[in-house]
Amino acid sequence: MGQPMRPRLVVSALLPAAVTDRARAEFDALVHEGADDMTQAEAIAAVRAHRAEGLLLVNTLRLDAATLAALPADLRVAATCSVGFDHIDTAAARARGLIVTNTPGVLDDCTADFAFMMLLAAARRAHEYDDIMRAGWRRRIGQGDLLGVKVSGQTIGLLGMGRIGRAMARRARGFDMRVLYHARNRLPPALEQGATWFRDLREMLPQCRFLSLHAPATRETDRIINAGTLALLPRGAVLVNVARGGLVDEDALYDALTSGQLFAAGLDVFRAEPDFDLRFAALPNVILSPHIGSASVETRNAMGFRALDNIAAVLAGRGPIDPLWS
Numbered sequence: 382m383g384q385p386m387r388p389r390l391v392v393s394a395l396l397p398a399a400v401t402d403r404a405r406a407e408f409d410a411l412v413h414e415g416a417d418d419m420t421q422a423e424a425i426a427a428v429r430a431h432r433a434e435g436l437l438l439v440n441t442l443r444l445d446a447a448t449l450a451a452l453p454a455d456l457r458v459a460a461t462c463s464v465g466f467d468h469i470d471t472a473a474a475r476a477r478g479l480i481v482t483n484t485p486g487v488l489d490d491c492t493a494d495f496a497f498m499m500l501l502a503a504a505r506r507a508h509e510y511d512d513i514m515r516a517g518w519r520r521r522i523g524q525g526d527l528l529g530v531k532v533s534g535q536t537i538g539l540l541g542m543g544r545i546g547r548a549m550a551r552r553a554r555g556f557d558m559r560v561l562y563h564a565r566n567r568l569p570p571a572l573e574q575g576a577t578w579f580r581d582l583r584e585m586l587p588q589c590r591f592l593s594l595h596a597p598a599t600r601e602t603d604r605i606i607n608a609g610t611l612a613l614l615p616r617g618a619v620l621v622n623v624a625r626g627g628l629v630d631e632d633a634l635y636d637a638l639t640s641g642q643l644f645a646a647g648l649d650v651f652r653a654e655p656d657f658d659l660r661f662a663a664l665p666n667v668i669l670s671p672h673i674g675s676a677s678v679e680t681r682n683a684m685g686f687r688a689l690d691n692i693a694a695v696l697a698g699r700g701p702i703d704p705l706w707s
Contacts, residue, residue, distance in 0.1 A: 388696040389455075391427045393419040394439040394462065397678070400685030404437070407693065418442060425451045435692040437685075439463055444481075446473040458695040460688035464488060464545070465625065467598040471705055482691035482703045484684045486544060491680035493548035495673075496593055496623040499647030500537075502668045504591070504619050505529035506645070509665050530590070530619060530644055533557050538589030540582065540605070541596030541624065542568055549593055550576055561585050586613035591621070598625035608633040617644040623674040626651040631658050638664055649674050 390408035392401060395418055404410040411431045413419050418441040419427065425448065428436060436452075436459040438444070444459060449470060458480040461469065466483050474481050502508065506529045513522075537553045539546045539562040550560045551574070560576040563585050567578040579585035582605070586592070592614060596602050606620070607630040614620075620643055622629060631652055637643040638661075645666040651657035654672055661667050675681065691702050 388435060388693070389431055389433045390435040390437065390692060391424065391431055391433040392437045393424045393427065393442050394437070396437075396439075396462065396685050397681050399682045400689070403686065403689060407689065408435070421445075421448045424448070428456055429453050434458070434696055435460070437462065437688050437692060440465060440468045442468065444469045444474065446470050449473045449477055449479065452479075458482065458692050458701070460484075460691045462684045462688045465597060466705055467625065467627075469705075475706060480695050480701050481705045482688070482695075482701045483705060484687040484691075485703055487683040487687050488675040488680050489544040489548045491677050492545050492623060492674040493552055495649065495670075495675070496545075496549050496595075496621055496647075497552045499623065499649060499668060499670070500591060500593065500619065500621045501532060503621065503645040503647040503666075504532050506666075508668045512665075530617070532591070535559070535590040536561060536588055537591040537593060538562065538585050539576075540592065540594045540628070542572075542576070542578075543595060543597075545624075546593075546595035547572060547574075549595060550574065558591075561588060583610065583613055586610060587615065589614055589618060591619045593621040594624045594628050596624055596628060598627040603627050604630040606630065606634070608636065611637045611642060614642070616642055619643065619645050619647075621647040623647075623649040626654060626657075631661075635660055635664075638666055 387409040390404060390410045392404050392410055392412045401412045404412060411427055418439060421443060424442055432455050434455055434457050436456060438459060439462045456479060460482045462484055464483055464485050469481055506527055509527060533556045536559040539549060542562040542564045553560050561579060562576050563579045563582040605628055611633055638646060647668045649670045650672050661669060695701050
């Protein structure tokens with residue numbers, strides 16, 4: 382007897398070798414090997430040609446209504462290798478009967494590590510210090526020069542208190558910071574761990590020397606950080622965003638950074654990625670990174686493996702591990 386047929390899978394993104402090796406070992410996998418992730422047209426063509434039952438993607442591939450309509454009926458599951466899923470029209474996917482999964486949990490610590498690194502780097506002017514050293518130093522820096530903002534013992538506000546927000550709160554407590562948070566609903570005390578909930582974001586902001594964003598991109602959160610909300614922060618506050626660029630009105634953010642309303646910012650995400658607003662690159666009080674908060678070997682492998690676990694479970698008839706709806 383021949384070998385049983387393996388489920389057919391398209392891997393549309395450039396992923397770590399450990400993930401693609403496992404995909405080839407466990408599936409009849411068509412693994413993309415181009416210079417960039419597949420476009421919508423390329424993904425549709427690949428799924429059709431391979432008669433794929435599963436699709437592994439990342440947030441560079443938008444599964445909008447038109448793309449979902451063009452995918453063949455053979456496709457049963459699409460697994461995004463991310464926590465966020467604002468690149469997927471979930472209503473259209475659900476109406477089509479396509480199961481969609483994400484990868485919650487596996488990247489919380491790594492992303493929170495990165496967010497706190499950005500907070501420290503922004504507050505303590507790491508970008509400017511690094512530039513001085515790379516230029517050769519060779520000049521005295523006085524006791525009153527290039528002063529940063531102390532982090533330990535300060536108050537931090539968290540916009541969003543999901544898994545990553547709670548991981549950020551744990552790190553802040555390690556620096557003896559007072560933790561405030563705004564979310565639609567208050568967490569139970571066991572998850573709050575002493576943090577203070579604010580139903581009204583505008584009530585929380587005046588108390589926040591630091592503000593870290595951990596909310597999803599939704600219609601309600603679009604540009605939630607704007608001229609009005611930034612003005613409520615104490616003058617000289619520090620902003621960190623490793624969540625979604627859509628949370629921020631970038632014109633208002635630029636104005637706050639150049640006026641002194643914000644002392645500094647750490648930005649990993651932008652409204653137009655990868656074509657971000659280059660004005661931020663010219664500001665010495667901004668530390669920038671290319672949407673890479675989860676980028677460690679261990680975490681990116683874990684994300685890919687979790688996506689493959691979801692696809693395998695669905696195609697084996699067991700149901701998804703991390704469905705976007707029940």
